[in-house]
Amino acid sequence: MSRKRPRLVPETFGSKRQQGPGEAGEEFPKGESGSVRRALRELGELFPRRLFQDALPPIALKSQVYSLVPDRTVADRQLRELREQGEIRVIQLGFDCDAQGIVFTEDFKAKALESCRGCPFEGTVQKFLALVLPACGDLSFQQNQMIQTFGFRDCEITEPRQITFPLSLRQLVNAGILTVRDAGSWWLSVPGAGRFVKYFVKGRRAVLGMVRKSKYRELSLSELLGRQAPLSVRLGLPYHVHDLIGGQLLDIVPTTSGTLLRLPET
Helix, strand or coil, X not given: CCCCCCCCCHHHHCCCCCCCCCCCCCCCCCCHHHCHHHHHHHHHHHCCHHHHCCCCCCCEEHHHHHHHCCCHHHHHHHHHHHHHCCCEEEEECCCCCCCEEEEEHHHHHHHHHHHHCCCCCHHHHHHHHHHHHHHCCCCEEXXXXXXXXXXXXXXXXXXXXXXXXXXXXXXXXXXXXXXXEECCEEEECCCCHHHHHHHHXXXXXXXXXXXXXCHHHEEEHHHHHHXXXXXXXXXXXXXXXXXXXXXXXXXEEEECCEEEEXXXXX
16 A cells, blocks of 8 residues: 555645645645755744743644655655754654654754743753753663663652662753653653643544544645634644644545545545
């Protein structure tokens, strides 16, 4: 089965890029204009910074990238290359095992530093960003690696019925830079990500409900985007539609009158 899906052209979502004759519905050509990097920039423009008082870096989901770069093999390869080059970081969002957020590394570092400025653990966060982040491109970090390789060796903390680990690592968890994966390992996180996840889950459910309640459980893309979003859709309709299409929660049906979004048959 092909891993390619129809691409949502950026003009549908209000991109300022001008469309040439016969270009509608075509995939981006190879190069910068067709890259995952470009897709991440487009998705970043949809991210509602004001909703979070500009405290979060723009977060894109892997599923959203697939809506703009529908050849998943190509998308996965470019994502891996960007991660290996240190240009992006992948974070586990927690509400689904496959829910991976993507942020540009420089944005991540800037917001992490802003969030801890003046806090007691500011130095620990600076150390993590300077030593660990450039050297480790993984989604998770192991206790032995953090202690033996990077020297996170403060006094040990033992609390009843809780995991024991060095104080500096606990500070990183308190700062929102790491979140506990299991005993002795942590996921990379973004300070304030919990609020984003809450809005995202509610918004995704609401947009799916809009399609589900429509006749034949389908809705034209233009009609969906033209509707007033429910109050629960805090991140914006376009942001969620990219996720639902790339995540294959909605099917794309090209028609002579435009793109139709349909719930998959179960």
